[in-house]
Amino acid sequence: MKSTFNILYILIFAIIAFLLDPCDANDDACGRLANDIKRSNKDSYFSVKHSDVQACFESFPYDKNLAQKTIETLKKTLQGFYVYLSEAKEQPRQGFSFRAIDLVKELDSLLSNNYKTDYQFMTDIVSLIDEMKDNHLKFRPACYLIFIYNQQLSLYSAVNNDKQVIKIFADELDKNTIDCEVTHIDGRPSIEVIKEFADTLPISRDSGVRFNFALSGVTFNKNGDLIESPGSFTIRNQLPKQSSVEYALKCANDTSKKFTREWKIRPLASNIFNTSKDYWNTFCQLNNSIELTSPNAETVVPKIYKMSECKMVYKTPIAKFFVLSDNKTGVIVLTSVLPPDGNFVNEMFELQNGFNSLEKEGVKKLVLDFSGNPGGSLELALFIVYLLFPETDPSFNLDMVVTELSREAFFQATSQSVHEDFIDASLIPPLVNISSKESIARWAAETAYSVTAIGSPFDIFSYKNPAINDHFHTVKEFIGNNTYLRGGTSTQYTSKFVNRYSERLNLFIELLSGNFFNKYEWKSEDMIILTDGYCGSSCSSIAQRMAIKNNVSTVAVGGYKDTPLSYSSFPGGQVLEFEELIAELDVVGLLQNETLADLIPPPFSIRVIFGFTLKEAYDVVNKDNVNQEDVLEFVYKPAEHRFYHDEISARDPSVLWLKAAKELLN
Structure with a gap:
């Protein structure tokens, strides 16, 4: 009898304990994720599970009302101000690769889908807008951008003996794989897999530029050191479909190797959450009282690569100036058009000091390397054009x-x-x-x-x-x-x-x-623009103005072998963030105008990054003196010349600079 009483007592106690704590984090999708992060947050090697991230994301049910409001905001903004809404319905010009889209119609069609989760719905919006291949048109729900996904290796493309291959650029876990050829990824030819991924990216209408962006290269940091610029295939900000990637390699002496690499997944925000409800309220729901905070950065010292054919003579936050080993060619590397301190005027003078340094060195030729430049200030971009071509108007209509x-x-x-x-x-x-x-x-x-x-x-x-x-x-x-x-x-x-x-x-x-300001002696024929095609926005303004208006030659690097490659991307005209648009409409009194209430885009109910192209730029009179009424964004402009990387130039751009000087500037 006593034993029965004890068992009954234990059962009652267990039931009470369960009722007092019904939301055990182990039974909550985002709670499990939170526990993983809390247990391992101080370990720089830790990685949360792909399955836990996916379960957390998929724990938020589809809300038809929220979906309708999100689509309404997007549609009214695009219908009111997006300059490419009609043009995007046109089939691409030869050389470009994208799908003609009636964006408003296709946004409407999403609402007829039978979604189960908010994540699935938001992912479809992201994919649809990315299909526009307008890098100024962005829709990113913050809810699903809280993690970074890293393969801890990177890839590059090389052309050897007239054959294009994919190779390992760097590997944090196994140095023996570096420069091995990647023959297959997940059992399929590697170039095919990377192309398939690259074609989901929005950064260019040129498939070859997208391919370059998916792969790794090198860039200069603010200290002037040459470091790796990781490609988007192996470092992502959106949850990959699979938890791992399988690589098949062919290394030295034709030895074969195969391994599977899990995604290393780390949070980009350090805000505390315990349950799915916490996660939604903190990261997803629009809440101006909650600011997303960044965790302490990992103290990973990047490898610094050396250059064999040049010396640096001047540097600014956005530009580096070199003299090549031929002692007659200067190189200007422009990594951005946006000074990190926002001091545009100071950067104007600093840029001039850099050009003056090249002039003092007696250089007769210039290589302008605009690779990997995402753009920035249009004023600063056109100032650079003015420095080299002061007699011409740098503006496009x-x-x-x-x-x-x-x-x-x-x-x-x-x-x-x-x-x-x-x-x-x-x-x-x-x-x-x-x-x-x-x-x-x-x-x-x-x-x-x-x-x-x-x-x-x-x-x-x-x-x-x-x-x-x-x-x-x-x-x-x-x-x-x-x-x-x-x-x-x-x-x-x-x-x-x-x-x-x-x-x-x-x-x-x-x-x-x-x-x-000095008037330099360099002429158009003394210069060449070198780029990987990812010279975007205001960088594209520099490149296209110099190439189209001033007849500066262009050379593109990388892309698909034997396929022409654009020397710049998404020239646009001006981009406007949604918050900026609403602020403008508020200042001029349109938000208070009841007669326009049906046209004004309502605010988002979720945290979202949304921006669009407000102005478009037009082409100019071409070499045959035929007036061009084409919108630059949709005009295919391949480079006149073409280079490819090998194992050396992939890590030492001075080799390509010298090649351009010897073959194209003499």
Whole structure:
């Protein structure tokens, strides 16, 4: 009897304990993930399980109401302002590789799918928008970007004996695999697998550029050291479909090797969560009171690669200047067009110091390496063009789409503008500590940069008509009457325009009176642009202006063997983040206008990164003097010359620079 009582007591106690703690983390998908992170967070070698991440992501059920609101925000933004919405329905030009898309129609179609999880729905939106191959058009839900996935090895492409192969660039776990040929990945030919992955990337309309972006190379850090630039095939920010990758290698002496590598998965945010509910409230739901915090960075010292054919003579945060071993060729490596400290004016002077250093070294030829450059400041980009070609206007014609909503934005922003007849003199900095010619020039540059700043992209007084070189005087004049048939859709666009101050350069140059900046002796025929095709946004502006307007030759590196390769990507015109758009509409009073309520995109209910292309750039008169009305984003422009990597040049770009100088600049 006593034994029965004890058993009953134990059962009652167990039931009470269960009721008091019904949400054991081991029974909660994200809870298991949280426990793994907490147990191993101080171990730099730890990795959470792929299955646990997937289970956490898939623990959030599909919410039809949230889905409809998300699609509504995307559609209204795109229909109101996305400049390529109609053009994207056109079939690609020969040389490009992408699918023509009616984006609004296909976003609508997602709502008819029978989703079970939010993750599946959001992943389909990401994939659809990435298919546009417009790297300025981004949709990324923060909820599923909390982890980084690393194979702890990297790959590159080499061409040897007229054969293209994939090789191991670096391997954190097994140095013996480096430079082994990867014959197969997951049982399939390696190039085929990488191409399939690369074609999911949004970074270019050129398949060869996407292929390059999937593979590893080298780049310069802010200290001027040459380090690895990992490819997106082996380091990802979206959950891979499989938990591991199998590699089949052929190494020295034709020895074969096969191994499977698990993804090393680490969190990118250190916010604490215990359950799926915690995870959703912290990372997924829009909550301005919660800021995502970064964990302590892993102290991994990158390998520094050496260059055999050059010496560095000057460096800035975004540019490195070299003289090649031939003692007559200079190299400018531009890794970005966005100074990390945001000091654009200082970077202008620093760039000039770099070119001056090359001039003092007596170099007669220039190799302009723009590989791996994601872009940045358009003003700084066009300033670089101006430094080398001061006699030419670096601008291309732009326009924006005219819709009921954008039309109202033009009227309202312009009605509040102070730029019709004068610049904002209140922004002129005081004239202090002026003791030299350079300090006067810096003051003038700061002044020009400040007072000509564009307040709103919808303020038409910020633009001028390139045909008459005068600013627009009325919104009606700016909008004009320009309807084009694109993708089978009649769409209205504004009149062609350039920035009123030519990206702040004209006034800048006038203030300096041409007395500070050198006029270099280098001509177009003395220069060549070298790029892997990932020279995007404002970098593309530099490359295309120099190539198209100034006849600078181009050479592309990598891509698919015997297939032409673009020398730049996604030239765009101007990108606008969703938060910036809403702020602009709020400032000009459109959010308070009830008559426009059905057109205004509602705010997202989730944390999301969303941006789109607001302006598009146009091609110029070509060599046959035939007027081009093509939008640059959709014009295929392959490089004139082509190089491929081998085992040496993949890690030592000076070898390719010298090759370009010897073969293409003499």
